[in-house]
Amino acid sequence: MMSLLYSLLTAAVLLIPPSSWKTDTVTALTNARIITITQGTIENGTILIQDGTIIQIGTGVDIPEDARVIDLEGLSIYPGMIDSGTQMGLVEVGSLPETRDASELGDLSPQMKALTAVNPNGVAIPVTRVSGVTTVLTVPSGGMLPGQAALINLHGYTPQQMFAGFEGVVLRFPATGRRGRFDSRSEEDIKKAADEAMKKLNDTWNSAELHQRIDSTYQARPEDGRRPEYVPSMEALRDVIRGDQTLIIHVNTSKDILAAIEWVQTRGIERVLFSGLAEGWRVADKIAEAGIPCLVGPVLSVPTRQSDRFDKAYKNAGLMHAAGVKIAIRSDDTANARNLPYHAGFAAAYGLPLEEALRAVTINPAEFFGVDDRLGSLEVGKEATFFVADGDPFETATTIHHVFIAGYEMPMESRHTQLYEEFLQRTPGLHMHNQD
Amino acid sequence: MLLIDLQSVYCLNHSSLQSIMRIHYFVFAATACCILLMNLPVKAQVNSGESVPDVTRTIALTNAKIIPSPGQVQERSNVIIRDGLIIAVGPDAAIPFDAFEIPADSLTVYAGFIDGLSHTGIPQPKQQPEQERPDDPANPPDELAGILPYRDVRPLLDPKDKRIASMRESGFTAAHVVPRGRMLPGVGAIILLGGDTPNEMVYQGETALYAQLSGARRMYPGTDMAVIAKLRQLYKESERRHRADRLYREDPTGLERPQYDPVHYAMFPVLEGERPIFFHTDGVLDLHRVLSVQEELGFPAVLTGLSQSFDAIDKLKSADLPLLLTLELPKEPKQNKKEPPADSTETPPTDAPAELPEIMHLDYDPDHRVTSFTDLESEKANLEARRTIAYKTHVGNAAVLESEGLSFGFSTGSASPSDLLTNVRKMIEEGLSENAALAALTTTPAQILGLTSSMGTVEVGKMGNLVVTRGSIFDEEGQVKYVFVDGRKYEIEPPKKTSGSDADAEANPAGTWSLSISSPDGEIAGTLTISGSDDDWSGTLIVDITPETSQLESIAMNGNVLTFSFDAGEFGNITSSLTLDANSINGSFDVPDIGPVSVSGTRTSGPEKSTTVQ
Known part of the structure; x- marks a missing residue:
């Protein structure tokens, strides 16, 4: 049933035009409760935006006469939420291979960029943004070095328009344990596979480091030597080794997390993010000590071990924060990345301070991705990317009324609302038969 | 009867129960898979055999002990390989900025070994096709009779053949390979023991014709005498056609156009002296047969196999042909250490053949006779002693050739790749000098195959074909660490050691x-x-x-x-x-x-x- 529904969804090309409001006119959002994240909460405040940027924020703001005014009496403005782990735009329908573009065959393809494959017309994009999630990291998968993840805004006609200014090389750290309950390999086979994977990672890194060294030497004095071999996969790792690009390491079990920390330190990699961390709480102190920021999630999940309490996945983020780990929260989802606020909400309900939960979907990921000059909070000079809610966005009863991405007001329409309308206004409709 | 019935009933129940369980399990597993797939659409990890790409074609082995050619040693030297060629050798060879450096302080570098003749890279056909029975078995078509001198080995190459990797693990970097078959299986090629495609592997084609005294099955030529007769016939026919062909090309007036014949035309380069026949023999009798037919027809030849050449030294000396000795050895007889020979008072034989080395203190008596069944033990001991002598003679074959001043190269033939180094070490134990062994693995085959300008020594301008070992390669403890083929590095995993037992120990299954x-x-x-x-x-x-x-x-x-x-x-x-x-x-x-x-x-x-x- 579900898949039938999804097939119908993809059959209809969904083009929602962005708002026709010219962006050079000033828009004033007035009488709102403004949750700036970084500069406290402003009651009855006003935000002025122009050319996609917040030009003024606070109380007693002078509103230009020609400004478009949106009165937000009783409503709150939050910065757009950032989901630090999705496959938005890469996967349309999980059960249709034709619509899955996230995973490529092969282990070593760090040169592949997820951004190039993002489908701006993905049905999940409007579905996600109308819930206040305005920016997502879209992550390729498959193999050890599946490619480069890209941060995208959920608005735009081309991948380049959507690009939010961050790309990171993804490393799926070799897993040493059983992959799940259906993994029937013997202990010996598991260890062998893990050793082989680790050796391959180290071999790859040795090669990449050598390639980087050769390239540096050549660049310094090109007249002395010949051009280094063109090896795209190694070139893609060069910026990571030089500390110019971030490496996003997917790692989940406690043992693997410790191994990954040691590996990062041995290799001296400067810019690292961990992602996943299902068992992060077990080794939270070690992660905090290493000072590696973590993209934690999914929160709405089950414990990794049968001996764990039922709520360990919910508590994970809170425990890690308490140990001093800098965290962002991710949904690790695509069709339901719209549930990001509820992932954060569950973390908040299970120990993560509410304010910190908000930061984990706004300013923290913005800082981790180096885009905190434009995204992640409501400040003058930042992009006008925010949403308007009639309550706490982490509560399911809350409705989102407006979404702005870089100053463009998004239509509050998505496949969900379209289907809702369609079923509501069917003609002749089912009641006709009832009247007979 | 009853018992059988009960059993079959039991079996039936048992198996039907199993199948039900299996169905349940399948449904369960399928459901589980679906759930997994829905939740984690792309979590399945693909384990590809993709290798880490080379980032540079420049490799520097530093501070190594180098054996540039047999008998020479250079301590603490560097070898630089670039784009598949050795560009510098020596203690002061500068390390290029883009080199992948391998500190080789405790390692020894030899030239890559060259296999004089084998079927490496040509997989054994999985199943022999049903042989067609010719209408006239006394005069079968050439193809059925195993006469395919026109067949090129190159299209038969398979880079995935396991023997390539295992030969490389023993230090071999290049091989002269020929097709499998019977009397005239085809034309050989020099291949490099590395590369992902057949084209990458081929170094040189159309090297030599391969021949062996191996008759066709149930048709002419089936026996050795028929093979030799057929070879002579082919050779003479080819000569005739070669002459006719030349005359016709010079001036066709009054001549009938000579018809094309693939077998004869394939013999032309041999007749012109441009392509040798690599003739394989095992026993000494075959060797004598091949030597006489070669002398009679006078074709350029290289003798291969030669496992009993110790019995034909004088003939080999006068024939003066290049020799490729097989690295295959007979199975070592099990030493019966427990009991001393039954009759130790017997005098050692005085009339032992001259070729046999000094180990003849053994108690073999060619005239030993037993009078009754009670004396069988002494006959058994006598036969075992004879077997040991025969084994030692075969192992000592290489040493005999060397002491007689006959130069030879090694061919791996059908020897198991894992035995190659062990067998060379055994030959050295029986008196072969290390220099001659190394020459037989490097310079001599290079010479025989016409590869001296590119292979066989560690010198500037030669191909980057190297074997890097820990310890001497001829030492039992010696281990191949790296092999370079055309400048490509292959790291060799050390062989698995049986834990806690020395190599000679036999495992106890009790x-x-x-x-x-x-x-x-x-x-x-x-x-x-x-x-x-x-x-x-x-x-x-x-x-x-x-x-x-x-x-x-x-x-x-x-x-x-x-x-x-x-x-x-x-x-x-x-x-x-x-x-x-x-x-x-x-x-x-x-x-x-x-x-x-x-x-x-x-x-x-x-x-x-x-x-x-x-």
Whole structure:
């Protein structure tokens, strides 16, 4: 049933035009409760935006006469939420291979960029943004070095328009344990596979480091030597080794997390993010000590071990924060990345301070991705990317009324609302038969 | 009767229960997969065999001990390879900025070994096609009779052939390969033992014609005399056609156009002296036959195989042909150390053949006679002594050739790749000098194959074909660490050591083993019990699906391989071969009509470690 529904969804090309409001006119959002994240909460405040940027924020703001005014009496403005782990735009329908573009065959393809494959017309994009999630990291998968993840805004006609200014090389750290309950390999086979994977990672890194060294030497004095071999996969790792690009390491079990920390330190990699961390709480102190920021999630999940309490996945983020780990929260989802606020909400309900939960979907990921000059909070000079809610966005009863991405007001329409309308206004409709 | 009925009923119930369980499991697994797929659409990890790409074609081996050619040594030198060629050798060779540096302080660098002749890279056909029976077996078409001198080996190459990698592990970097077949299997090529495609592997084609005294099956030429007669016939015919062809090309007036014939035309380069025939022989009689036919026809030839050349030294000297000695050795007879020879007072023979080395103190008496069955032991001991002498003579073959001043190269032929280095070491033990051994692996085959300008030594301008070892390659402890083929590095994994036992120790199978048998119907558990000691084993096997205990028969321990057979009722007589490694056992049961079934197990009681059996 579900898949039938999804097939119908993809059959209809969904083009929602962005708002026709010219962006050079000033828009004033007035009488709102403004949750700036970084500069406290402003009651009855006003935000002025122009050319996609917040030009003024606070109380007693002078509103230009020609400004478009949106009165937000009783409503709150939050910065757009950032989901630090999705496959938005890469996967349309999980059960249709034709619509899955996230995973490529092969282990070593760090040169592949997820951004190039993002489908701006993905049905999940409007579905996600109308819930206040305005920016997502879209992550390729498959193999050890599946490619480069890209941060995208959920608005735009081309991948380049959507690009939010961050790309990171993804490393799926070799897993040493059983992959799940259906993994029937013997202990010996598991260890062998893990050793082989680790050796391959180290071999790859040795090669990449050598390639980087050769390239540096050549660049310094090109007249002395010949051009280094063109090896795209190694070139893609060069910026990571030089500390110019971030490496996003997917790692989940406690043992693997410790191994990954040691590996990062041995290799001296400067810019690292961990992602996943299902068992992060077990080794939270070690992660905090290493000072590696973590993209934690999914929160709405089950414990990794049968001996764990039922709520360990919910508590994970809170425990890690308490140990001093800098965290962002991710949904690790695509069709339901719209549930990001509820992932954060569950973390908040299970120990993560509410304010910190908000930061984990706004300013923290913005800082981790180096885009905190434009995204992640409501400040003058930042992009006008925010949403308007009639309550706490982490509560399911809350409705989102407006979404702005870089100053463009998004239509509050998505496949969900379209289907809702369609079923509501069917003609002749089912009641006709009832009247007979 | 009743018993049988009961059993079959039991079997039926058992199997139907199993199939129900299997269906349930399948449904369950399928559901689980669906759930997994829905939740984690792309979590499946693809384990690809993709290798880490080379980032540079420049490699520097630093501070190594280099053996540039047999007999020469350069201590603490660097070797630089760039784009597949050696560009610098020496203590002061500068390391280029883009080099992948391998500190080789404790390593020795030799030129890559060259295999004079083998079928490396040409997989054995899985199943011989049903041979067509010719209408006239006395005059069959050439193709059926194994006469294919026009067949090129290059299209037959398969880079995935396992022998390529295992030859490389023994230090071989290039090989002269020829097609498999019978009398005239085809034309050879020089291949590099590395590369992902056949084209990458080929270094040079159309090197030589391969010939052997191997007759066709149930048709002419089937015997040695027929093969030689056929060869002579072909050769003469080809000469005739060659002449006719030349005359016709010079001036066709009054001449009939000579017809094309692939076999004859393939012989033309041989007639013109441009392409040698690599003639393979095993026994000394065949060698004599080949030498006479070569002398008679006078074709350029290289003799290969030569496992009994110690008996034809003078003939080989006068023939003065290049020699490629096989690295295959006969199986070493099991030394019976326990008992001294039954009759040790016998005088050593005085009229032993001159070629035999000094080890002739052995107690073999060619005139030994036994008078009655009570004296069989002495005959057995005498025969064993003779066998040992014959073995030592074969191993000492290379040393004899060297001492007689005959230069030779090595060919791997059909020797098992894992035995190659061991066999060279055995030959050295029997008197072959290390320099001659190295020459036979490098410079001499390079010379015979016309490769001296590109292979065989570690010199500037030569191909980057190297063997890098820890310790001397001819030492038993010597280990191949890296092999470079055309400048591409191959790291060689050290061979697995059996834990806690020295190499000579025979593993002790005594004890109880818990087995897991991978039958087509799923895993079956079993218990294997072995008792006894050296060559006097007994044992039982209990397989959990039947309550019966099978008595094991003909149990034997060979090295660390345990073999036995047992009667498995309706399945027939199952033979088993299991390899022991301290406390684990692996191998297979060969079940009639089903084929090999893999078996693994662990020791549950018995000697904790494998111990040396005295």
